[in-house]
Each structure stands twice: as structure tokens, then as C-alpha cells.
């Protein structure tokens with residue numbers, strides 16, 4: 558079985574064709590993502606190329622399925638370019654969280670994705686919170702009183718604004734916030750510090766993946782939350798431990814994301830990887 562390994566700012570994914578994924582149980586996909594017993598990855602991207610418009614499925618390392626992934630979409634766009642299915646023209650990709658428009662720019666190391674509209678209705682995440690918006694939702698986690706802005710990019714996000722980003726706090730509180738009862742499908746979590754009207758820095762705890770070095774949908778969600786709060790302009794650079802993404806807004810919170818993708822390797826998996834597994 559062939560897997561293609563890419564990363565976007567250190568948020569790494571394995572990519573495979575759906576005919577390969579069909580041979581794997583959910584437990585075997587989790588094993589693939591394990592950094593000691595498998596290849597290691599922040600998730601598996603499954604290429605469904607049967608229709609005119611390519612479709613992408615995103616499986617988190619815990620086996621859960623995500624509606625959308627920003628770095629995953631940039632990686633998938635570059636994968637489609639590498640296998641010759643697209644060139645430099647813009648093209649559409651279907652995801653469970655909606656259809657997006659991708660473009661692999663010259664040199665293939667920068668990919669642009671129109672990530673769709675940021676939605677602030679708690680029901681869109683979903684979150685069991687009253688009202689049409691939750692822009693300063695009081696949350697208690699780890700004994701800390703936090704203020705959250707809920708955003709859907711197709712996948713759910715809980716953005717916590719902080720005066721000073723502390724990545725240790727992200728790692729300590731992320732899991733508790735991810736699994737709060739108000740998030741029936743759990744949530745991605747970002748702690749965001751506004752640096753100025755065109756720059757923010759975030760720490761990320763991903764649903765189903767934990768602490769990651771970068772996240773495209775998290776960048777879109779955090780920038781959208783800060784814009785909704787009136788704290789940033791229409792062009793925002795989102796700084797993360799793994800690097801930075803360029804986010805821009807148009808219309809009613811239509812979000813565009815531009816950032817790098819690198820190919821790491823093409824890997825032939827040995828079936829012995831699953832030898833000790835019962836499934």
C-alpha cells in the first residue's frame with residue numbers, strides 16, 4: 558500500500574487513494590498515524606477521484622472524521638497537482654464540510670484555498686449554546702475563567718482570546734475544552750493573541766489530534782473571530798509554532814487562505830505494521 562506524506566507548516570498528513578483506504582479498518586488507520594508503531598501523522602487524507610470534482614475525506618489520528626481541514630486541503634491540492642490531475646488552474650474540491658476552490662500557484666509550494674464562509678451560529682458547530690452568536694462565551698477550564706468565540710469553518714472551533722499566548726496553557730486546557738458537553742461533536746480549540754490589526758499568533762489543540770504545530774481551519778477560525786470582535790482588518794497573518802498563513806476576508810466573512818506545502822516522501826507500507834493487531 559502506497560502513502561504520500563506531506564506537511565503544511567509542520568501539520569503533517571498521509572494521503573492515499575480510496576481504494577487503499579478501503580482495505581483498512583478504522584483501528585488500522587489509527588495505527589498508521591501513530592508516531593511510534595505506524596508511519597506517524599496528524600491524520601489521513603483519502604482521495605476520492607471518481608467524480609468530475611475530486612472529493613476529500615479527512616480522518617483524525619483518533620479515527621474520528623473531520624468535515625474540513627485547511628492544511629489538509631492545501632496538501633490534497635498539491636497531491637492532485639503532483640499526480641497530474643490538476644495544473645495551475647483553480648479547481649473545486651468537495652469535502653464533508655462544503656465545496657472549496659483551490660489553486661496550486663507557480664512552483665507548487667504555495668497553495669490558495671477559498672475556505673468558505675466563517676459561521677458564528679453555535680448551531681453550526683454544533684454547540685448547545687443559546688442565541689445566534691457566541692462571541693464572548695464564558696468558559697471555565699482548569700480553574701481559569703475564559704472568554705470564547707465560537708466559529709464554524711465547516712468544522713467546529715472554539716477561539717479563546719488571550720492577552721499573552723502561553724503554549725503550555727494550550728496543552729494543559731485543550732483537551733478539557735475539546736470535550737466540553739456543549740460541543741456534541743467536540744471542537745478544535747485555539748488560544749489567540751492579537752499582535753496588531755494585521756497579525757495574530759495562535760496555539761492550537763485539534764479535535765481528534767491534540768496539540769499541532771499549525772492548522773489551516775484553526776487559522777481561518779481564529780482570524781475570523783478576531784475580525785468579528787473588530788480587532789483585525791481584512792488581511793491577517795496568522796503566526797503559529799510551525800509557521801504562518803495569510804488569511805484574507807471578502808464579502809460576509811468569506812475566508813481565503815494562502816500557505817506552503819511540502820512533500821516529504823512516498824512510502825510503501827509493510828503489512829507487518831499491523832501484525833500485532835487483532836482487527
Ligand SMILES: N[C@H](CCC[C@H](N)C(=O)O)C(=O)O
Pocket residue numbers: 568599615617622623624625626627628629712713745763764765766771772773774775
Ligand atoms: N482535527 C480537525 C481537522 C484538521 C484540522 C487542521 N489540521 C487544519 O489544517 O484545518 C477537526 O477534527 O476538525
